[in-house]
Amino acid sequence: MEHYTSIIIFSVLSLLxxxxxxxxxxxxxxxxxxxxxxxxxxxxxxxYFSMFYTFLGATQITVYAGxxxxxxxxxxxxxxxxxxxxxxxxxxxxxxGVLASMSGLAITLYIIKxxxxxxxxxxxxxxxxxxxxxxxxxxxxxxxxxxxEVLSILLLACMVGAILIARKx
Amino acid sequence: MFDFTTITTAIDQxxxxxxxxxxxxxxxxxxxxxxxxxxxxxxxxxxxxxxxKVCAAFQCRLGPMRVGPWGLLQVFADVFKxxxxxxxxxxxxxxxxxxxxxxxxxxxxxxxxxxxxFAKGLQVLxxxxxxxxxxxxxxxxxxxxxxxxxSSNNKFSMIGAMRSGAQMISYELSIGLCMLTVxxxxxxxQISELVEQQxxxxxxxxxxxxxxxxxxxxxxxxxxxxxxxxxxxxEAESELTAGFHTEYSGMHFGFFYVAEFMxxxxxxxxxxxxxxxxxxxxHISGFDTFNMVMDYIPGIVWFLGKTxxxxxxxxxxxxxxxxxxIDQVPTLEWKYLVPIxxxxxxxxxxxxxxxxxx
Numbered sequence: 001m002e003h004y005t006s007i008i009i010f011s012v013l014s015l016l017x018x019x020x021x022x023x024x025x026x027x028x029x030x031x032x033x034x035x036x037x038x039x040x041x042x043x044x045x046x047x048y049f050s051m052f053y054t055f056l057g058a059t060q061i062t063v064y065a066g067x068x069x070x071x072x073x074x075x076x077x078x079x080x081x082x083x084x085x086x087x088x089x090x091x092x093x094x095x096x097g098v099l100a101s102m103s104g105l106a107i108t109l110y111i112i113k114x115x116x117x118x119x120x121x122x123x124x125x126x127x128x129x130x131x132x133x134x135x136x137x138x139x140x141x142x143x144x145x146x147x148x149e150v151l152s153i154l155l156l157a158c159m160v161g162a163i164l165i166a167r168k169x
Numbered sequence: 170m171f172d173f174t175t176i177t178t179a180i181d182q183x184x185x186x187x188x189x190x191x192x193x194x195x196x197x198x199x200x201x202x203x204x205x206x207x208x209x210x211x212x213x214x215x216x217x218x219x220x221x222k223v224c225a226a227f228q229c230r231l232g233p234m235r236v237g238p239w240g241l242l243q244v245f246a247d248v249f250k251x252x253x254x255x256x257x258x259x260x261x262x263x264x265x266x267x268x269x270x271x272x273x274x275x276x277x278x279x280x281x282x283x284x285x286x287f288a289k290g291l292q293v294l295x296x297x298x299x300x301x302x303x304x305x306x307x308x309x310x311x312x313x314x315x316x317x318x319x320s321s322n323n324k325f326s327m328i329g330a331m332r333s334g335a336q337m338i339s340y341e342l343s344i345g346l347c348m349l350t351v352x353x354x355x356x357x358x359q360i361s362e363l364v365e366q367q368x369x370x371x372x373x374x375x376x377x378x379x380x381x382x383x384x385x386x387x388x389x390x391x392x393x394x395x396x397x398x399x400x401x402x403x404e405a406e407s408e409l410t411a412g413f414h415t416e417y418s419g420m421h422f423g424f425f426y427v428a429e430f431m432x433x434x435x436x437x438x439x440x441x442x443x444x445x446x447x448x449x450x451x452h453i454s455g456f457d458t459f460n461m462v463m464d465y466i467p468g469i470v471w472f473l474g475k476t477x478x479x480x481x482x483x484x485x486x487x488x489x490x491x492x493x494x495i496d497q498v499p500t501l502e503w504k505y506l507v508p509i510x511x512x513x514x515x516x517x518x519x520x521x522x523x524x525x526x527x
Contacts, residue, residue: 005191031319035266038312054298058305066308073315074334077327129297129358 009050017043030076038069052123055132170450170468173290205293209282209431216430218244219477220484227488254419262322262416270320271417271424273313278428278435280306285438286360288448288468299360300348303439304341307394310428311337314403314413317425321416329412332495333396333403339502340400343390346510350376350383350517351443354526364447369454371446375527379517384444386510391436392483393498395429399490402498433483434476441475448472 017040024036041064048057139145180200184193218233218241225232233240258264283293284303294302311334318330352358354376355366366372373380393400404412414425441447448468452460493501520526 005194029263031263031266031316035269035316038309054296054302058298058302061305062301062308065312066305070309070312070315070334070338073312073319077315077319077331127297 006050010047013043013046013050031073034069034072034076037072038065041065041069053127055127055129170289170464173288175290177290201293205279205283209279210427212434213427213430214244214248216434216480217247217426219480220430223481223484224488227485248423251420251423256419256421257416259320259322259416263320266316267320267416268421270313270317271421271428273316274310274428275313275424277306277308277310277313278431281435282431284360285435286364286442286447287472291448291469292361295359295361297357297359300352300358300363300443303360304345304348307432307435308341310432317417318413321413323416325409325411326413326415329403329409329415332498333413336396336400336403336498337394339499340390340393340506343386343502343506343510344394346507346514347383347387347390348439348443350379350510350514353514353517353521354380360442360447364442364449367446367449369452370527371444371449371451373444376517376520377527379513379520380444382509382513383517384440386506386513387440387444388479388483388486390502390506391440392486393502395432395436397429397433397483398487399492400498401492402495433480437479437483438472438476440479441472445475445479446471447475 020036020039020043024033024040027033027036041060045057045060045065048054048060135142136144136148181193181197184196187193188196221240221243222232233243236243236246259267280294281303284295284299284306286292286295296302314333314337315330318326318328318333321327351363351372354372355363357363357366363372367375373384376383396403403409404414409415414422417425448471450460450463450466450468450471452463
């Protein structure tokens with residue numbers, strides 16, 4: 001019975017995501033496309049929460065919904081009037097897009113089919129904050145302190161670059 | 170202390186005895202959602218009435234007095250007025266985004282509201298990332314404001330939305346740093362555990378100097394986050410008529426209005442949870458009789474008492490300080506609050522590592 005409930009939740013979320021994703025790429029108004037993208041990201045966060053992966057779900061909402069999409073909206077507002085109509089310029093480009101998305105689908109399906117998944121859901125209590133912190137900042141095997149530091153330097157460089165560009169002469 | 174889980178477990182047992190477990194969970198979800206929304210609206214009504222009375226007191230007036238005794242029914246009359254007003258659609262605007270925007274703002278606010286611990290066991294969402302989830306859900310409300318400003322097809326709305334976006338995103342940083350200071354002190358992010366840890370002393374006393382500094386920064390940044398005076402530039406009426414919600418009417422405007430008041434409530438409630446112990450009574454370790462007397466006051470009274478005290482302080486800010494200039498808003502955040510917050514976090518870490526906390 002519990003199995004069916006999780007299947008129902010999964011189907012509702014994934015149907016919402018697929019519908020929003022299709023709407024995002026077919027919408028001709030860029031602002032609407034961004035909003036549909038937001039729904040896809042919310043759906044992804046919902047999937048993480050249904051797998052009890054609360055940290056990733058909360059990160060998904062903070063980084064993507066609260067950060068990236070807001071950034072997109074800001075950029076759209078700053079560069080244009082927000083109502084740039086996206087029109088398909090040529091048939092060739094359209095076909096290339098279809099081909100690219102189809103091959104992406106094929107690769108994903110192949111990986112899902114060939115991968116052996118260890119568990120379908122995590123412990124309901126979630127991963128403890130202490131474990132996560134130690135894994136991100138640890139120096140042992142399978143710990144990510146180097147990745148973390150490299151990303152920090154990358155972000156710092158981006159910020160310095162942005163300030164340099166925006167600064168008055 | 171009275172534990173609310175006894176009531177919730179009893180309801181759960183009752184529902185499970187009547188129907189299969191899965192349906193019971195669905196019914197419980199609906200019940201919880203209905204109760205949360207009802208509480209949300211009731212608190213909003215209380216807050217609107219309080220704002221009017223506090224404002225009147227600071228301006229040596231009486232405030233609403235005509236509708237009902239002491240004007241108690243004034244807010245209900247206003248809500249009824251707003252419900253029967255026409256919702257106007259705007260020419261040459263994106264009507265889908267125009268209609269969606271208020272719901273995004275309210276959704277973010279309701280989700281954050283659900284994380285609040287009202288009393289022992291009386292909390293809707295509580296998991297090990299509590300504080301982080303709280304920040305996540307409150308961070309996408311700004312998107313609704315941006316969309317509202319853009320889809321209104323009005324230059325004043327657009328300017329208001331841009332100001333609001335810039336302001337809310339930057340002040341979120343200070344809020345995050347203040348929360349991190351408390352998380353450093355407690356070593357947990359689960360909200361129920363944060364409250365539980367304050368059973369011998371509230372965090373503002375445990376963390377002494379850095380905690381008090383974080384509390385003050387949190388109040389300033391929280392005030393800016395709710396777009397209220399002295400940070401009400403997004404809707405500065407003398408410059409932008411009403412900012413991002415100029416074009417909204419009827420209940421769509423009502424949603425923005427309610428969300429703004431409830432964000433104030435949420436900011437105050439988080440401040441009371443993180444610094445003043447939430448529903449935890451005032452305990453002084455060693456004074457057992459005093460602690461026992463304090464335990465007789467229910468947790469929800471403590472929580473609402475502290476929260477409404479902070480709300481009153483924030484309203485005092487609002488009706489006392491003049492509005493900041495637009496260039497002073499980012500200056501205050503980026504040149505003062507963020508550096509102080511970062512140094513404060515460092516001081517708190519040193520205090521925790523050296524064991525200089527109570």
